[in-house]
Amino acid sequence: MIPDRTETSGLLDEALAGVAVAFQGMTAHEQESNCECHWGSAEELALLKTPDVPLDEELLRRTYWAADWHYPGLLLRRILPQVTERLVDGRIVAMEGLDSLARFFAVSPWHEWPKGQQAALRRFLNVWWVHVLVEPDAKVPAHAALPFLAEATTRLTPWLADWAEALVDEPARRHLVEAMDEWMYDLQGDALPWPSSHDIDAWAPALQLWVIRHAPAVLREHDASAELIEDISRFSLPDSARYDKPLSRWRAGRPWPE
Template sequence: MTTPPQRLLLALDALDSAFAPLLAEPSPTVGGCTHCYADADLAALAGPAQVVPDRLISSVARMSVDHWDDFASLYRRMTPRIVRLLATGRLHLDHGLIASRLLAAHWREWPAPERQALEQVWDDWWRSTLHAYPATDPATAVLETVAVSTGILTPWLAIWAETRTEAADRHLDDALDHWIGHWPEERRLAGLRLGFYDELLVGPELVDWLLSLDEGRIGAAQLFEVERIAYS
């Protein structure tokens, strides 16, 4: 039986395979900001995606849409590389930014094999995170990526609720500290939005979900804060 980390690696390999037909097509010319990118960089981005240097992959992952003549096409071609670096802890960027960039690239309109392969990576990455503590990334960061990019929080919370591991509970403890105390007052749990551009309102659903969890999964002090937020 494969472990969650092994399933994630298999899903990443399947993502590469799903994008292989696209990457086998002749590479388009890549046009972009010549202030930020040398001609050699743009030529590298137009070459085989598999050999683009990691530093350029990271740059494509974070740069705004208006840096490119055809952002959506470039981001689609680089997605397997971006996602592999992200899910293996080697892309040190805001996770909400990656989700927001995928939305800007209209990934939900890509061919079904590509969409489904990416969705499988999200599922296996989330499950792998909940089975390891510490994980490669905080659960809050992974949750932000998968929820914002898919536009829905419910299934990811359902997986968390059904994952009764010590690691999942420790991630939950950290997440509550983050959600309750990390944000400015107006953006704390009840009004929490995820995504680099605050695309997804999750606060009300999170509060309801936290209150629905089995007794004992949330410590008394944190539960008091959640109830105070819920009923104030």
């Protein structure tokens, strides 16, 4: 059940505190290394092996951007308290970090961590997603948060189910309208609207079906064109019937100027 908006701020504070406690004292592996020429200095690497010392923004970003760590799971645990705070305040944004962070989650075997750490992380991700959906001032749009969550957890449909439940709130409906701006071009081509290393063949149809079920009513409420809504209805048609007449202005992926 999606919490009431008035509860979300307190729940998010509790989830952040839970992450800080669960991952207190974590360090990189003592044998972890990286190229000084391309990643950073020995002094910076030593900071990752020192518990609970805050990392500056540049070092934090380079840590989850790098794809060649030997022990990424330990590094993720080291930086999670700062990473979760920055997800909330919007300092990790789409195309400048969320994609890299999702890949970092994907290569870190966090589902094998101690149960208390897994629970703290899962609770944060769940509460943060609700915050994104229902808080008018959330710093990350839902169409950017969803790919991160799907890639980081290798699951898509639970996050979509939460969004559907949250559509009683205006911010979640507005997020859906914004998402259609970003997604329509790819979905019309039966493609997932973000790069993925997971189950693309299943996720793209699942997202199309979710859009068919939930987007038309919301788009009508926001005065979307009949052509756009018709294009969405075509997702359920076979290719032979889908393009029997020209697509609307969304064919190019963005609305044409009026």
